[in-house]
Amino acid sequence: MTLHSLDTGLFKLDGGAMFGVVPRVMWEKLVPPDARNLCTWAMRCLLIADGDRLTLVDTGIGTKQDPKFFAHYDLHGDVSLLGSLAKLGAGPEDITDVFLTHLHFDHVGGAVQRDGDQLYPTFPRATYWSNRRHWQWATEPNAREKASFLTENIQPILASGQLQFVEDGGLPSSIAEVIHVDGHTDQMMLPVMRYKGRTLVYCADLLPSHAHLPLPYVMGYDTRPLLTLTEKAAFLDRAAAEDWILVFEHDAQQEACTVQRTDKGVRVGEFVRIGEL
Secondary structure: OEEEEEEEEEEEEEHHHHHOOOOHHHHOOOOOOOOOOEEEEEEEEEEEEEOOEEEEEOOOOOOOOOHHHHHOOOOEOOOOHHHHHHHOOOOHHHOOEEEOOOOOHHHHHHHEEEEOOEEEEOOOOOEEEEOHHHHHHHHOOOOOOHHHOOHHHHHHHHHHOOEEEHHHOOOOOOOOEEEEEOOOOOOEEEEEEEEOOEEEEEOOOOOOOHHHOOOOOOOOOOOOHHHHHHHHHHHHHHHHHOOOEEEOOOOOOOOEEEEEEEOOEEEEEEEEOHHHO
16 A cells, blocks of 8 residues: 655635634744735645555545635645646546545535536546535535535535445445544544554544644634544544554645644654655
């Protein structure tokens, strides 16, 4: 099995929204904002090659939205999902599985393409993996999350017949375990991989970056922030005890890290580059 980190571009989000109740004077030391209080974030995906299966974990924001939509997020950088795949010698038709941690637009947007008025799955041969509870949550959205669950990102997957729920079994062999968490959004899935004698966990939006390791550093986007606190505490305790490598989807500076217990709580042990494992 081989793991690759995939850059799909950078975007900006409000620093206050990303750190919730934590004052700017504290978080700006970790992720400096621009003059508009916007911080730069990655949309980092994973590609897992395992035998004859090529699994993509999340898909970034994609390219099909209109310029007005993208202007809200100041997309920048010279990389894209398909461009990063091409550098590894892979095309859309080579992907066998797309594992979607959740269906917010910056995680699932690249899963669907637009050709004129037609919307179709970017990866024509792939099984797209979600779970029933989250799928229902996303297709019957609450007012708080409605702007993050876009019909054009979701319904074409269902219409294609390529959707499968993890409850029905048959997950890619590269994913050893799925951790379900509910604080950010209902039934977000964190894939666990065993790789070169180590355990790697793709943290999605439970821990968007290494700056979010302290327990109170919870995003304002989370639907149940107190539940996120509980989930983070349990997750980080296990990560420290079992020497996990945590892979960050949104950290623009660091791909991954180990963690260790300190007198201030669980903090960074050492930073890790996936390609150097």
